[in-house]
Amino acid sequence: MVGLRGAEQVAHRLEAYLSGVRKGNHELTPAGIDSLLEGVAYLRSATDAVRGNAYPPDASPVLTSLNAGLSTAAGSPSTSPPPAAEIARPNPTDKAKAAIEAAHANGRPIWRVEFVPSKELAERGVNVTTVRARLSQFGDIVHAEPMPLGAGGIAFRFYVAGQPESEKEPPAEDGLKVELVLPEAEPAREQAVASPRAFSNVVRVDLARLDDLMRMVGDLVLSRAKLENGLARVADRLPTSERRRLEEVVHGFDRQLRDLREAVMRTRMVAVRELFARMRLVVRDLTRDSGKAIDLVTVGDETEIDKYLVERMAEPLLHLVRNAVSHGIETSAERATAGKQPRGRIELRASAAAGIVSLEIKDDGQGIAAEAVLAKARQQGLITESAGLDAGTVLDLLCTPGFSTRDEADRGSERGVGMDSVRRTVEDLGGRLALDYRAGEGTRFVVQLPLTLVIADVLTVQVAGQTFAIAQSAVREVIPVDPATVTRLENNELIRHQGKALPLVQLCDVFGSPRPSGAFVALVVGEGPAAVAFGADRALGLREVVVRPLSDPLVQVPGLGGATEMGEGRPILILDPSGLLRLSRRRVLQPSAVRG
Amino acid sequence: MAADATTYVLFELAGTAYAIPSSDVQRMEMVEEITPVPNAPAYVEGGVITRGKVVPAVNLRMRFGFERAEFTLATRLIVVAQGSRLVGLIVDSAREFVKISAEAIQPPPEALAGTSGRYVRGVASATDRLILILDVAGVVDAAA
Incomplete structure (x- = not known):
């Protein structure tokens, strides 16, 4: 592994710097972070090269730049002076450190020798000069520093390099305190072992294996449904006591199954910390380019969400954060003019409650120029002149494919997905996206997602004689409708509900089936101005089902x-409310588009 | 029989014999519960669920531009694997396995007319009849 010497040096350099940060010897500075990232990038390319049986790239340019970056980063020692009595503080100052590391790199042991002068010692002719001379005989003094003690006293600390590979200690008489200084990496490792987190019994498991487990649990849910159906069929023919006993077994099975399902779900959960950490890098990169000053604050890093959701949400979150940086937060000068703090603030907040996980992206920037959005939308013929200014409408417009309020895309917005894709992803995951803003004060996007995807509670309904299912969480209400009360308006139909007019979309129309006559039910989906009623023949019931992808x-x-399957051996299709909405919107615009 | 002979599943569709390499065939079953999938292509009869997967059931008659026929006791669903996909093909009947050697298969004649020509990979002549070797990829390609 000759070629890895460079990588090793880079790794040590990074480790030493980080351990210094951890101990509070120096602060983490932007230059330091840049150097760390540069070093990590080099290590990555080196390991890739080795994996591909190639020689790793030359480390010397990286090392040079690391030494420059990390020493400037380390060059500002912590501002608070060391407490007076802290002579035993084991951390060398930064200047000492470089010398120590150089000696360590040459394989020489370093001894820390502390000398506290006193009257008695002075009387015996032992003073700092004699100590220095004595130590020089033993080895090379690579660094020496005076340290103030309480009550005007002083002590001296020397770092002495011994002979390479030698175990010999400097003489420790005359009150000299001698201690071996280990290379930086060593104490760091010791500490890691001592901390309980290193032994947290974490097992890395391939997500595919967890998917398998989840699928098997799903099969069990199905078997339980079959068992329950079977029991219901024969219940009448069983003696009461026998039936009770079987019913109890089924109930117990049910409970155990829920526990099992939850346990499997929990194994899939990961903290959002990693996702948020990625956003931190993005903000750093973007602020460096844009010259804006932004603090990223994260709240609820420990909130756990399904690994699958983490992966799927990375892109949309990235886009929202980029938008916050490039469109939300103003430049420091603009902020100062507006009487705000010169540094902008972006807050990422995660929380989970009642089976819903919320991700919030909030900035204290300029908000959204709603007027400009509406003007642009009118100009593009997306809305009528009279359309209102509510946040829902603005969000709808921002999420319209191809819609942008900026004529020139800057780096932050030209890449990656657009808002339409953000909303699409969120909706595909069964969630919803909300917007909230205040001109001049900031913007807030809230993403709400169901914690679990694989097993869902659904409402079963009949459409043109066929059974469909729809996520119970998506349906706000089921209301019976008398066809005579439906108001027709050109291509649209409306029903009255709670004093308001709700657009009605007949599912049989969307699916190209004949309309059954007579009373039907309306499934109310969505909220506020986005609410829509889906017409179905009738509602059948609530079920817990295993969702299979199409x-x-x-x-x-x-x-x-x-x-999904409900024990009858045939698939039951699950309706996707957001897809149906898109479909019905398209249908209204071009009635022939769907049935072809 | 030549050493490089491959086993094929023979099936009947609108009076013509077709063959699919048996290695592509996952299983054959009676046509039972098919759930219609609204707004799917017309030749997709619907979906069936097998081993937890929703598998489209393609009505091969309609795919090839023939009249749709009522299902009978002989109607079969042949579930074929194509890459990671599983697709069910509804055929008039399927019973035999045959071995056909590679030399016995000729490229389809240029003049092979009709829609089905696009889905045929070759033609094999057996003792008493011609057998069309189905190009499974072409049949299940949604874009085609």
Whole structure:
């Protein structure tokens, strides 16, 4: 492993710097972070090279730049003076450190020798000069520093390099305190072992294995449903006591299954910390380019969400954070003019409650120029002149594919996904996106997602005689409708509900099936101005089901989010409310677009 | 029989014999519960669920531009694997396995007319009839 010497040196350099930060010897500075990242990038390329049986790239340029970056970073020693009595403080100052490291690199042991002069010692002819001379005979004094003691006293600390590979200690008489200084990496490792976190019994598991487990639990849920159905069929023919006993078994099974399901779910959960940490890097990169000063604050880092959600949410979150940096936060000068703190602030907040996880992206920037958004939308013919100014409308517009309020895309917004894709991803995950802003004060996006995806509570409904399921969480209300009360308006139908008019979308129309006559039910989906009623023949009941994806392109159609089994051996299709909405909007615009 | 002979599943569709390499065939079953999938292509009869997966059931008659026929006791669903996908093909009947050697298969004639020509990879002549070797990839390609 000859070629890895450079990588080793880089790694040591980084480790030494980090351990210094951890101990509070120096502060983590932007230059230091840049150097760390540079070093990590080098290590990555070196390991890649070795994996590919190639020689790792030359480390010397990286090392030079690391030494420059890390020493400037380390060059500002912690501002608070060391407490007076702290002579035994084992941390060498930064200047001493470089010398020590150089000696360590040459394989020489370093001894820390502390000398406290006193009257008695002076009378015996032992003073700092004699100590220095004595130590010089033993080895090379690589660094010496005086240290103030309480009550005007003083002590001296010497760092002495011994002979390479030699175990010989400097003489420790005359009140000299002698201690071996270990290379920086060593104490760091010791400390890691001592901390309980290193032994937290963490097992890394391939996500695919957890998916398998989840699928098996899903199969069990299905078996339970079959068992319950079977029991219901024969219940009448069983003696009461027998039936009771079986019912108890099924109930117990049910409970155990829920526990098992939760336990498996928990193993899939990871803290959002990692996701948030990624955002920190993005903000750093963007602020360096834009010259804005931004603090990123994260709250709820320990909130756990499904690993799958973490992966799927990375891109949308990235986009929202980029938007906050490039469109939300103003430059320091603009902020000062507006009477704000010169440093902008972006807050990422995660929380989980009642089966819903919320991710919040909040900035204290200029908010959203709603007027400009509306003007642009009017100009593009997306809305009517009279359309209102509420946040929901603004969000709808921002999420319209191709809509942008900026004519020139800057780096932050030109890359990656657009707002339409952000909302699409959130909705595909069964969640919703909300917007909240105040001109001049800031913008807040809230993403709400269901904690679990694989097993869902659904409402089963009948559409043109076929059974469908829809996520119970998506349906706000089920209301019976008398067809005579439906108001028709050109291509649209409206029903009255709680004093308001709700647009009605007949699912049988969307699916190209004939409309059954007579009373039907309306499933109210969405809130506020986005609320819509889906018309179905009737509601059948509530079920807990295992959601299977519709992964084959031949059955991937808009408006359907998956399928499930209910023990009858045939799939029941699961409706996707957001897809249905898109489908119905398209239908209203171009009535022939769907049925083709 | 030549050493490089491959086993094929023979099936019947609108009076013509077709063959699929048996290694592509996951299983064959009676056509039972198919759930119609609204707004799917017309030749997709619907979806069936097998081993927890939703598998599209393609009506091969309609895929090839023939009249849709009522299902009978002989109707079969042949579930074929294509890459990571599983697709069910509904055929009039399927019973036999045959071994066909590679030399016995010829490229489809240029003049092979009709929609089905696009989904045929070759033609094999057996003792008493011609067998069309199905190009599974072409059949299950949603874009085609």
